Amino acid sequence: MSESPDLRPPSARPAPTVPYASYLRVYEPLSSFPEPERTHWAAYARRGPAPTAQDELRRSLSDLVRVPVVGVPVHESGDAFTAELDGVLLVCPWRTRLRGWLALEELVANFPAPVLDAALPPSARRRAAAEYEAWRERNPDARPWIRTGVWQVPLRWFVLVADEEREYLPGERLRYRTPMVQARRRLARGLRTLRQAEERGRQGYGPLAEGLAEVGRWLEEFHPRSMVELDYGGLLHALPADGLAGDRSARDLAEGIAALREGDDDGAVAVYEELAGRWRAVRERLFAN
Numbered sequence: 001m002s003e004s005p006d007l008r009p010p011s012a013r014p015a016p017t018v019p020y021a022s023y024l025r026v027y028e029p030l031s032s033f034p035e036p037e038r039t040h041w042a043a044y045a046r047r048g049p050a051p052t053a054q055d056e057l058r059r060s061l062s063d064l065v066r067v068p069v070v071g072v073p074v075h076e077s078g079d080a081f082t083a084e085l086d087g088v089l090l091v092c093p094w095r096t097r098l099r100g101w102l103a104l105e106e107l108v109a110n111f112p113a114p115v116l117d118a119a120l121p122p123s124a125r126r127r128a129a130a131e132y133e134a135w136r137e138r139n140p141d142a143r144p145w146i147r148t149g150v151w152q153v154p155l156r157w158f159v160l161v162a163d164e165e166r167e168y169l170p171g172e173r174l175r176y177r178t179p180m181v182q183a184r185r186r187l188a189r190g191l192r193t194l195r196q197a198e199e200r201g202r203q204g205y206g207p208l209a210e211g212l213a214e215v216g217r218w219l220e221e222f223h224p225r226s227m228v229e230l231d232y233g234g235l236l237h238a239l240p241a242d243g244l245a246g247d248r249s250a251r252d253l254a255e256g257i258a259a260l261r262e263g264d265d266d267g268a269v270a271v272y273e274e275l276a277g278r279w280r281a282v283r284e285r286l287f288a289n
Contacts, residue, residue: 020150020151020233020234020235020237020238020285021148021149021150021151021233021234021235022148022149022152022153022154022157022230022231022232022233022234022235023053023146023147023148023149023229023230023231023233024146024147024148024149024154024157024160024215024228024229024230024231025081025092025145025146025147025228025229025231026092026145026146026180026219026222026226026227026228026229027081027082027083027090027091027092027145027226027227027228027229028090028091028092028145028222028223028226029088029089029090029091029223029225029226030042030045030088030089030090030091032222032223032225032226033091040078041080041082041089041091041093042089044078044079044080044082045082045089045091050080050081050082051079051081053081053231053233055079056077056079056081056094056096072097072100072101072103072104072128072131072132073096073097073100074097075097076095076096076097076098077093077094077095077096077097079093079094080092080093080094081094083177083227085227088225090226090227092145092146092229093145094145094146095142095144095145095146098142098144099144099146099148100128101128101131101132101135102144103148104120104125104128104129104132107120108125143218143221145222147218151235151238151282151283151285152235152279152282152283153230153232153235153249153279154211155208155249155253155275155276155279156208156211156212156215157215157230158230158249158250158252158253158254159186159187159190159212159253159254159257160176160178160183160186160187160215160219160228160230161176161177161178161183161186161228161230161250162176162178162182162186162250162251162254163248163250163251163254165177165178165250166248166250168244168245170241170244170245171236171241172236173231173232173236174231174232174235174236174244174247175229175230175231175232176229176230176250177227177228177229177230178227178228179225179226179227179228180219180222180223180224180225180226180227180228181224181225183219183228184216184219184220187212187215187216187219188216189257190212190257191209191212191213191216193257193260193261194208194209194212194257194260195209196261197260197265197268200265202260202265204269204272205260230250232244235282238285239282249275249278249279252271252274252275253271253272253275255271256268256271256272256275259271
């Protein structure tokens with residue numbers, strides 16, 4: 001597996017850009033894309049080097065700086081992340097406009113109207129919603145290749161990866177990459193364990209199971225030879241370096257699920273509560289002054 005490195009010295013690289021978000025990405029084989037998109041991505045990869053996550057964020061934000069204010073980028077991105085696995089080109093389209101619409105729906109569901117009105121006028125939200133509805137009628141099967149977690153890595157994402165797949169370069173990245181077949185297998189096994197625990201009368205695992213099932217439905221939309229990437233993204237620049245170096249959340253969650261599978265309910269609860277509390281403290285920074 002290889003990617004285009006950033007050969008510039010650290011002093012010449014752009015400073016990190018907010019938001020402090022993590023990402024769950026799917027990279028699909030080039031052969032899984034229909035024409036003419038397949039030809040587009042093949043030519044795109046040949047142009048190299050591929051843009052970085054910071055490039056994506058800067059371009060997305062620049063698309064939003066318009067008058068009048070817009071809720072989502074006006075044009076869909078023609079960019080993607082790329083990787084190579086066993087000689088096969090893998091592509092993860094950005095689809096920033098689609099993701100903008102989906103993010104706007106989440107904002108409307110999670111924030112009170114006065115806060116939303118201050119950030120984005122109701123007229124802009126109505127216009128974005130109408131554009132999305134019209135777009136969905138033309139693209140009923142569309143789905144994003146990238147999911148975002150703001151000020152957190154959702155715990156359900158860790159079920160998909162294993163500790164030995166962890167890649168940590170201080171100041172550069174913290175990520176996991178795994179074959180789709182492994183991600184689906186881990187998800188199915190973890191979901192089965194959580195549901196069996198509920199059947200035994202153990203409470204508190206319902207939200208994790210529901211979230212995991214929803215991620216599973218999303219993964220089923222992609223080619224079985226895809227690659228799944230969990231990337232800490234901007235959180236790398238928001239959390240202490242020693243905390244990141246010692247972070248083994250995927251391992252911890254796997255241990256908790258294993259304890260639950262073996263009937264050690266107390267052990268599972270202790271692991272899950274510690275892990276959930278650790279990430280709750282990170283999410284609470286969203287509301288810090």
